[in-house]
Amino acid sequence: xxxNNQLRDVFDAIADPTRRRxxxxxAEVEEIPLHELTAQFPMGRTAxxxxxxxxxxxxxxxxxxxxxxxxxxxxxxxxxxxQDWVAFYGKFWSTNMLRLKQLLEEEEx
Amino acid sequence: xxxNNQLRDVFDAIADPTRRRxxxxxAEVEEIPLHELTAQFPMGRTAxxxxxxxxxxxxxxxxxxxxxxxxxxxxxxxxxxxQDWVAFYGKFWSTNMLRLKQLLEEEEx
DNA sequence: TTGACAAGACACCGAATGGTGTCATATACT
DNA sequence: AGTATATGACACCATTCGGTGTCTTGTCAA
Numbered sequence: 001x002x003x004n005n006q007l008r009d010v011f012d013a014i015a016d017p018t019r020r021r022x023x024x025x026x027a028e029v030e031e032i033p034l035h036e037l038t039a040q041f042p043m044g045r046t047a048x049x050x051x052x053x054x055x056x057x058x059x060x061x062x063x064x065x066x067x068x069x070x071x072x073x074x075x076x077x078x079x080x081x082x083q084d085w086v087a088f089y090g091k092f093w094s095t096n097m098l099r100l101k102q103l104l105e106e107e108e109x
Numbered sequence: 110x111x112x113n114n115q116l117r118d119v120f121d122a123i124a125d126p127t128r129r130r131x132x133x134x135x136a137e138v139e140e141i142p143l144h145e146l147t148a149q150f151p152m153g154r155t156a157x158x159x160x161x162x163x164x165x166x167x168x169x170x171x172x173x174x175x176x177x178x179x180x181x182x183x184x185x186x187x188x189x190x191x192q193d194w195v196a197f198y199g200k201f202w203s204t205n206m207l208r209l210k211q212l213l214e215e216e217e218x
Numbered sequence: 219t220t221g222a223c224a225a226g227a228c229a230c231c232g233a234a235t236g237g238t239g240t241c242a243t244a245t246a247c248t
Numbered sequence: 249a250g251t252a253t254a255t256g257a258c259a260c261c262a263t264t265c266g267g268t269g270t271c272t273t274g275t276c277a278a
Contacts, residue, residue, distance in 0.1 A: 009124075009126070011123055011124050011126075011129070012124050014120055014124075015118075015120050015121050015123075015124035016265090016266085017118070017120075018266085020120070020194070023198075027197075027198065027201065033224080033225095034224075034225065035223085035224060035225080043266085043267065043268090044267075044268065044269085045224085045225075046225095046226095046227095046267080046268070046269080047266065047267050047268080049225075049226080050265095050266075050267085051266085065225090067224085067274090067275060067276070068223070068224045068225070068274060068275040068276065069224060069225080069275095070224080070225065070226090074201065076198040076201035076202055077201075077202045079195055079198050079201075079202075080202060082191065082195045083192075083195045083196070083199065085129075086188055086191045086192045086195065087192070088136075089132075089136065089185040089188050090192065092136065092183065092185035092186075092188075093185055093186045093188075093189060125235090125236085127236090142254080142255095143254070143255070144253085144254060144255085152236085152237065152238090153237075153238065153239085154254085154255080155237080155238070155239080155255095155256095155257095156236065156237055156238080158255080158256080159235095159236075159237085160236085174255090176244095176245060176246075176254090177244060177245040177246065177253065177254045177255070178245095178253095178254060178255080179254080179255065179256090
């Protein structure tokens with residue numbers, strides 16, 4: 001099977017809103033070069049590139065050079081770790097949600 | 110309905126491994142005081158307390174004072190945001206997973 | 219062949235993060 | 249009453265983070 005090449009924790013990679021937006025943008029296209037991604041953000045190319053590097057380290061993004069561009073592509077598979085993790089806690093709001101909500105309200109007043 | 114009191118991004122709150130372990134520990138008990146939680150970690154009480162504060166700010170934890178203890182309790186509900194977010198990307202490995210795996214392997218050599 | 223564009227690599231910076239230790243206070247125990 | 253325990257509230261510190269700007273190299277196009 002494919003080795004676990006993840007230098008970076010996936011939870012860490014998706015913690016930043018910019019990186020989540022990158023993931024979303026990448027989900028909507030087949031492949032997209034850095035400068036086009038950069039155009040979608042209020043920050044410079046270097047910053048976007050760094051975020052993409054972090055996503056790459058988490059295995060969430062693949063890149064290839066085409067001419068002078070570097071094109072990026074989403075690899076959503078590592079997100080399974082997140083899904084598995086959060087699934088475990090699903091029971092805490094499916095069965096106990098009402099009770100917990102009550103507790104929350106008690107606590108808030 | 111309950112206001113959105115989240116001072117802290119839930120994605121951010123779960124990014125730290127110590128905080129994920131706290132969530133897990135809290136999931137296994139009804140209610141637990143700070144010093145008992147601290148005993149489970151290789152760090153000091155202050156550090157654990159800070160992590161719990163961050164979880165509180167994300168709405169993932171409730172606390173109440175009982176005597177001289179502060180007891181903590183899990184509120185898993187905000188994790189729904191994570192589940193909703195990741196669910197969107199589920200299709201990328203359920204339908205396209207094979208193709209993406211191939212791409213990953215190409216890229217790796 | 220010259221000029222514009224895309225991107226990597228690097229140095230730099232302020233703010234946030236994740237830890238520490240210490241002091242003060244409230245509660246529990248004997 | 250006096251001691252030990254649990255916690256809050258700080259001040260402090262090194263490292264990481266998220267951004268910047270600049271310089272260089274490679275590629276495309278006129």
